[in-house]
Amino acid sequence: MKKLDYDTLLELSCKVVSRHAKYNTYCKNNQEDVIMSVVEKFLIKEKHILDSFKATASLKTYYYAVLNRMCLEVLRSEMGKQNIIVENEVLDVISEKEISFEAKIFIEEEVSRLKTIMVMFDDEMAKTNLFLKYYYRLLIKIFDLKSYALSKYKDILFLRDSNKEMKKADIFNDLALAVKSIENKGIKGDAVRIWLNKQMDIIIVRLNKNRESKYDKDSLSILFDYANN
Amino acid sequence: MKDQHLSENEIAQAAEFLLDNRYSKLDEDIRKHLKECNDCASEVEFMFAMINGEKRVGKPLPVIKILSYVVAASVVVALFVIFSPNSTPDDSQQQNMIAKTEESTVVDSAQFFTNQGTDTIDNATYVLVEKEPVIIDKSNDDILYAEAAELEKLVERFNSANRGGDITVLSEQVINIELGKPVKLTWKNNDQVELQVELFNNKGKLINNYSTVYNNIVIDNLENGLYYWKLINEDFDLLYCGKIIIKP
CATH class of the missing domain: 2.60.40.10 (Immunoglobulins)
Structure with a gap:
């Protein structure tokens, strides 16, 4: 395999680090140092990196993955020393009356991240999507029902008839009924609540991972609403 | 199921499968791991955003490559027109989007x-x-x-x-x-x-x-x-x- 020349290595490292710098104050303020640390780490392990490439993805993507992991190592070792104040950026941006162009780009990027995170729920993606929509009182489409229930979707059409003023207990009881119809599991609303809370927690952790953001259930609901409009 | 984190090869592979909209075809072990591991999932998400951004910017292909693609595409289209039945897809197309695997x-x-x-x-x-x-x-x-x-x-x-x-x-x-x-x-x-x-x-x-x-x-x-x-x-x-x- 062809060895990476220094200029290309530097270029790829800059791209990875500058992306992290968008969301990480330390990285933003010390970009050059982080780049050099990443490059140094890469050069030390270069032979091993080259030998480990398996061609299951393109070479460039593989290098990005390696450099990103090294960048994360550098940032983790430094972030512990920093005292960073985190703000809830998404809520601030979306709650403004007039959203600027930059803010729109930001929201689109966050929506894209949310979609990617949802895809990684794999066989639970359809169920998570539908249950979150029901929980957040968003419009449910036939496609959402079919994705979860396939040919049995007519058994859960009642999920489209909900009103906005439902109590949380009733929401989870309805979802438990849906689980019983589709998955043949006789569970109670509480079990659905625990499962859905777990899914929401995973989404929130992943949205906040490796960056200075503070998504919570409120800002997640706003982002989810945006993603579905 | 994987106990350790995914390798860089696997992270890169997962990101490319996401980019090509064929995540469901990714190795089952990798998908299982990403369901459960926040660290690896975040890496894949970051990688996807990076390569997706680069794909959108893109660079123009060399002229010779364009012409060779055009010729190849014309041959395929001509064969398709000659040999395929004349059918208009219907709503069953939507069902095809929902693929049921064995498990x-x-x-x-x-x-x-x-x-x-x-x-x-x-x-x-x-x-x-x-x-x-x-x-x-x-x-x-x-x-x-x-x-x-x-x-x-x-x-x-x-x-x-x-x-x-x-x-x-x-x-x-x-x-x-x-x-x-x-x-x-x-x-x-x-x-x-x-x-x-x-x-x-x-x-x-x-x-x-x-x-x-x-x-x-x-x-x-x-x-x-x-x-x-x-x-x-x-x-x-x-x-x-x-x-x-x-x-x-």
């Missing part, structure tokens, strides 16, 4: 969050355009995007609004789409009346005709060029005429 049900991730601007419950009718054996020659841009006079007049007539009554068109009058991406035409059809969508090329020739009761239609596989579309109700009244421009 789990996996939905094509590309179909989530695709609705934009509609506020009524609907299903999307996904259709493929039958390709005409048109050779795309970059030097013939003028031909590809030359306007059809009669259809242009219709478009101008609907410049300010459609005259649909209960049907309101939500799509832009001139839709610009990148080659390879689907075109979505949307309107409000709360009463679910039957509508016809006619698609014309820039020579005024009818390419295809779709029938729907829903709020939108998605047209795939359009080649570079200028197209016109008409929305017609069950009384054969023309409700709207718009343009679609496909460019690389």
Whole structure:
């Protein structure tokens, strides 16, 4: 395999680090140092990196993955020393009356991240999507029902008839009924609540991972609403 | 199932599978791990955002590569036209998006969050355009995007609004789409009346005709060029005429 020349290595490292710098104050303020640390780490392990490439993805993507992991190592070792104040950026941006162009780009990027995170729920993606929509009182489409229930979707059409003023207990009881119809599991609303809370927690952790953001259930609901409009 | 974190190879592979919209085809162990590991999932998400951003920016291919793709594509299209049956996809296409595996049900991730601007419950009718054996020659841009006079007049007539009554068109009058991406035409059809969508090329020739009761239609596989579309109700009244421009 062809060895990476220094200029290309530097270029790829800059791209990875500058992306992290968008969301990480330390990285933003010390970009050059982080780049050099990443490059140094890469050069030390270069032979091993080259030998480990398996061609299951393109070479460039593989290098990005390696450099990103090294960048994360550098940032983790430094972030512990920093005292960073985190703000809830998404809520601030979306709650403004007039959203600027930059803010729109930001929201689109966050929506894209949310979609990617949802895809990684794999066989639970359809169920998570539908249950979150029901929980957040968003419009449910036939496609959402079919994705979860396939040919049995007519058994859960009642999920489209909900009103906005439902109590949380009733929401989870309805979802438990849906689980019983589709998955043949006789569970109670509480079990659905625990499962859905777990899914929401995973989404929130992943949205906040490796960056200075503070998504919570409120800002997640706003982002989810945006993603579905 | 994997106990340790994914390797860089696996992270890169997962990101590329996401980019190609075939995440469900990724190795099961990797998918299982990503369901449960926040660290690896975040890395994959970051990687996807990086390579997706680069893909959008892109660089123009060398001329020789373009010509070789064009020739190859023309041969494939010609063979398709000669040998394939003449069929219009129907709503069963949507069922095909939901593939049931032996162990789990996996939905094509590309179909989530695709609705934009509609506020009524609907299903999307996904259709493929039958390709005409048109050779795309970059030097013939003028031909590809030359306007059809009669259809242009219709478009101008609907410049300010459609005259649909209960049907309101939500799509832009001139839709610009990148080659390879689907075109979505949307309107409000709360009463679910039957509508016809006619698609014309820039020579005024009818390419295809779709029938729907829903709020939108998605047209795939359009080649570079200028197209016109008409929305017609069950009384054969023309409700709207718009343009679609496909460019690389």
